[in-house]
């Protein structure tokens with residue numbers, strides 16, 4: 189496999205290696221189900237439960253899929269679940285691997301490449317995020333309108349290395365990254381269900397530490413509305429391959445901007461908020477699938 193669990197520094201893989209492994213992954217998945225998924229769902233921290241509700245589902249543990257990185261984080265299940273949801277055939281990533289776990293950018297985005305190789309054209313990603321916008325409350329949902337990818341900006345970008353022109357362009361344009369039509373649909377679905385759906389800018393940091401109060405104030409100043417540790421790199425790879433992308437953050441905590449407070453952000457709080465978020469997120473995602 190391409191994943192070395194004991195690696196100390198993330199390595200960059202050649203596209204030849206990645207393609208060979210993707211073919212093995214697709215073969216394994218096709219050996220488990222004849223369903224042809226059209227839509228990919230990535231379910232983040234504490235948000236994986238929806239995958240358990242698919243009809244005629246096939247559960248493929250990540251450990252069975254060549255090259256697939258495994259999440260070591262509590263709250264991430266670690267299965268690819270393929271089945272029917274709201275009349276669509278979907279492939280759900282029940283949990284994801286993160287850059288802060290020591291995986292390379294190529295490794296954390298590999299599942300998106302596999303989804304593309306499976307024939308999936310539309311990806312909906314979810315994540316848990318901290319609120320930067322002071323009008324956001326715990327339990328709110330935010331549709332991503334754009335992102336600021338700090339991790340990529342400092343040279344950790346999954347598109348670095350030789351470009352495979354068969355997949356996408358060397359220099360990827362980043363306007364219309366979050367598909368306008370999908371956003372309109374999501375807003376209509378949320379409005380219909382009476383669910384508040386903010387629309388904002390997601391800031392991607394590497395983690396694993398939460399932000400300092402000074403960082404929270406900076407991220408706010410530069411135009412961020414929510415902050416998290418995933419999604420942006422997956423979106424890059426999906427867009428590079430020409431997939432349509434939508435993403436939703438569940439606000440699990442409010443960013444703490446005061447260094448003298450006794451408040452503290454922690455992972456338990458993130459998972460706890462997931463319980464409030466899941467029913468809302470489920471409603472929006474199911475509505476989206478019906479609308480597609």
Ligand code: HPA
Nearest residue numbers: 316317318415416417458
């Ligand atoms: N910061 C970064 N990532 C997060 C947060 C946060 O406050 N909450 C959930 N994921």
